[in-house]
Amino acid sequence: TPQNTMFNYHVSKVCVCSEHCVGFLKGRWASLKGLRVHIDGQKGIQYAGLWITTCIHLHSFAIQHEDKGNITNDRFFRSGVKYVKDQRELEREWRQKQRERAAAIERVWDESSEVQLLEAKIKWETLKEELLEWLDINQ
Numbered sequence: 001t002p003q004n005t006m007f008n009y010h011v012s013k014v015c016v017c018s019e020h021c022v023g024f025l026k027g028r029w030a031s032l033k034g035l036r037v038h039i040d041g042q043k044g045i046q047y048a049g050l051w052i053t054t055c056i057h058l059h060s061f062a063i064q065h066e067d068k069g070n071i072t073n074d075r076f077f078r079s080g081v082k083y084v085k086d087q088r089e090l091e092r093e094w095r096q097k098q099r100e101r102a103a104a105i106e107r108v109w110d111e112s113s114e115v116q117l118l119e120a121k122i123k124w125e126t127l128k129e130e131l132l133e134w135l136d137i138n139q
Contacts, residue, residue: 028055028059029059032052
């Protein structure tokens with residue numbers, strides 16, 4: 001009937017829009033591509049729903065903050081750049097501390113090795129003297 005044809009047309013139009021929406025979300029949020037949640041009850045359904053809803057909110061937020069012009073004026077972008085800069089500085093400081101800590105440990109090892117080497121030389125000299133004395137006595 002013409003009514004069924006019109007109904008099917010509008011339903012298919014909604015399906016296409018829905019598929020496009022899901023495609024956009026999956027394009028931006030790769031975690032949705034592999035959303036494999038073992039839904040064994042209400043908690044699984046809630047978890048999957050929360051995951052999808054979170055991605056939708058993040059997608060909407062990102063769209064609102066996208067600026068095709070000068071992105072450096074965007075507050076969200078600037079805070080992201082500042083965060084990355086701060087993290088790099090923290091990482092640089094951490095690496096410097098790690099290098100200093102490694103150098104200190106190496107110095108202790110070197111000093112320990114020198115002490116052990118000196119002890120070994122003393123032991124070697126002692127054994128050598130005892131052997132020579134023993135050889136003198138037994139000849």
